[in-house]
Amino acid sequence: MTDPERRLCLPALKELRKELRGAPWDATSRKAYPTLHAAGAACHTGAAGTAAWIGAADMRWSQASAATLLHVLGDRDRDWLGNLAQRLADRPSTSQVPYELMAGLVRLSGCPVPTTETYVVGWVEQIGSLWERGDTVLDRLRQDPYTPELVPALFEIPDIGSHLDWLFGDGPDSWIEALARLTEEGVLDREAMIDACVARLLRGVVASDCRVFLRLLTALEPTGAEERERVADWLALVSHPSSTVASHARSVLGSLALAGEIAPRQLAEMSAVVLFRTEKKLVRAQLVLLGKVLRHDPSSAAELLPAVAHAFGHEDTDVQERALKLVERYFGGIGTADPRARDEVADAVAQLSAGLRARAITALGLDADEHASQPHLELLPPAPEPSRLAPAPDTVIEVAEEVGALMVSADTDMAAFERALDGLVRHAYLRQEELAEALKPAVARSWWMGTDHHPYSSDEHFRRDPYGLEVVLAALVGRVHTSTLHEAHQHGPVSDPCVHRALSAVFNARLWEAAYRVRTDPMPFLLATPTWSSGFLEPDELVARLTEYDRLGARPGEVDFTQALLRVRRDDRAASASAAGRAAALGTVEGERLARWLLSEEPTTPTTSRHVTAERILLGLGELDGLPSDLPLAFRQLALPVGAFNAHTYCHHYWNRVERQHWLAVVPGRRELVAARLVREVSTVAVKDTRGMAAVLPLLAEAEGEAGEALHLCVAYGLGARHPEDRLSAVDALLVLAARGQLDAERLGGDLGQLVRMGAVKPLRLTESVRTAATTGAYSTVWSILGAALPAMLAGLAADGAAPAVRGMGELLAVAAECAERTGAHGDVEHLAPVAERSGSSRLVAQARRLRATLEQGVAA
Structure with a gap:
């Protein structure tokens, strides 16, 4: 077919691709994908279009073989094939373009080998996967003409270690050993390889990268001269986030220091970094090194002791003591020739623990008064104070926005939850239809908004648990039956009781009641909304709410009112007595109950019983006395004792x-x-x-x-x-x-x-x-x-x-x-x-x- 004839086939192929894309995974028609993949690649006459078709996500798992694609594309001119090879290599590795296809296009076109991540990773995996040929990684690398170009590219690919760590392996037939041998044989440039390893460690913090390139650097066995040429690099690497890399750099510099190959100033610079690290093994090894250098050359004390003093601030007192011993031994060697060094060491003494500090002051002949620290001042965070809850949102839109935020929040703040619940009840009383309409975007993604194909109904769902605000929202938008809400409100949860049920039953009962009343007899607002973030409700505020209920002729919710009683603050007896008088004057049942509660004594604190098992200590809780006698069903478990083994x-x-x-x-x-x-x-x-x-x-x-x-x-x-x-x-x-x-x-x-x-x-x-x-x-x-x-x-x-x-x-x-x-x-x-x-x-x-x-x-x- 000519190019125009091929292009005429593309619309039909694209239409077929669109049809297959919507077919189920097990559809027989999907078997056509490999053929479609090859035909589409052949009918595209531009390299860009061909690359996009070959690397398309929808055909990634049913591609034509690399051999087939090379067969149908092999008649194109060399420049076109080279262009396609580069475009495929430029695609992200997630495109899963077969390496065999890219390598075949390079071979047919004679173009320069691509050094992109997709191509290089594919090359490495291909080399490592040919074990069935019976040769070794080293043999395969020797036979590949592109090895000298592709190996340097390994060092330029971001996070290459995360892809290749498992492939590099250990032993005589590993990549590490093979690259070291090729470097020794001169196939790879030795200086470039060492520089590339060091440069990659300097800029890499990914653990897998560090493992791979440090092992390769170690396998290359740099000579003393090669290590001396890179002193600045080792000094930078001792501060590397990886302790393994830092330890290697410290070891190299330590060897150079003992051989007299680095100046005391450079050793001091290195020590200031190492002694600041948290790894105790590294710090101790550095102190041992400094001791050896000081024994060999005591005249370097003025340069090295200020660096040793950096360890005075280490959290481990053993490290502090080791450093102090070095300072005690060589401090006199500083003399008066370098007062600045003496001052630096003396100033660092303040970082020592108290016992070592007293020893250092005596041993170093320092002024005790000058280096005495201030008496300890205990620092504690400010004691938290309860904050007053903000009033419920004023408008339907604000309520819907707050509810939407709570629906997507992983953590529900009590104050925000109570405000939103009160806002829903208030606006359901005033403008329920408008509120229901405003809430639809907030609940649109809830599964119970479309229950036709769900394994169980929203009624069954909300009969088990109110799921926070969801039951109230479902009631407002008509997604749960009133009979279900009535049954839950009357009889409570259907799940088995647990040690937490006494608390959760009250929380859930309020929500079921609010949802039920929204559908049957909306309340003007909630009585139990706390005044403070601590959960307490001011008695005057509760009296004012009951007064407003009485004015409106509204019926308080039984659960809501009982929760309000448990939340009302009674520690101020004068305020309680005053509020009790106003409550009794209302002449309502709730007012009289509130008055009696405000004037009654606080419930006694339950006694605890301690039980020790083989693996832990548990507590039992006695009965809570002093609660009202006429509690609703949901509240009655609060007074019951809790056994240590009930949980x-x-x-x-x-x-x-x-x-x-x-x-x-x-x-x-x-x-x-x-x-x-x-x-x-x-x-x-x-x-x-x-x-x-x-x-x-x-x-x-x-x-x-x-x-x-x-x-x-x-x-x-x-x-x-x-x-x-x-x-x-x-x-x-x-x-x-x-x-x-x-x-x-x-x-x-x-x-x-x-x-x-x-x-x-x-x-x-x-x-x-x-x-x-x-x-x-x-x-x-x-x-x-x-x-x-x-x-x-x-x-x-x-x-x-x-x-x-x-x-x-x-x-x-x-x-x-x-x-x-x-x-x-x-x-x-x-x-x-x-x-x-x-x-x-x-x-x-x-x-x-x-x-x-x-x-x-x-x-x-």
């Missing part, structure tokens, strides 16, 4: 964690009721290594009410969580409790000691948490907790002097010693002395001795 491992609320932040507003001022029901699942962040269960801890800490045994036990589990985000939540809760003066350090420390002793909390995880809390400035708070926790943790080690140290105990003692030094703590920690008197110099023993010495001296930083 299931999983329940509906395990997956629906958004609802939890509303539970504190069900019973504001009684966070122990909530905490006791959450102890078991919060414990899983430490015991079972789950994620996210401790996110509720800051909310518990900021809530009102007694901070009792349940809350402190939850925080203890959170401090030992597996995942950093859970530990941070626990630290936030700890600091908030301390800032509010509600932290019982003895109780929390006792819980932590027992949990560590039984293995529920791992010391290393606890160390990370308390170190984070301490570094915010709360050293005294952390010491008060650790001082109470350590006796139980050390008891086992003290009882058996030969008992192996628990992993992380040395690090935990280091944090305790740091806090004791900074705060000037003194006294005695039970069971510390036997551990400190153990033989050896392990981290556990060294830090135990440090803590004991600190407590004996009462050192204040």
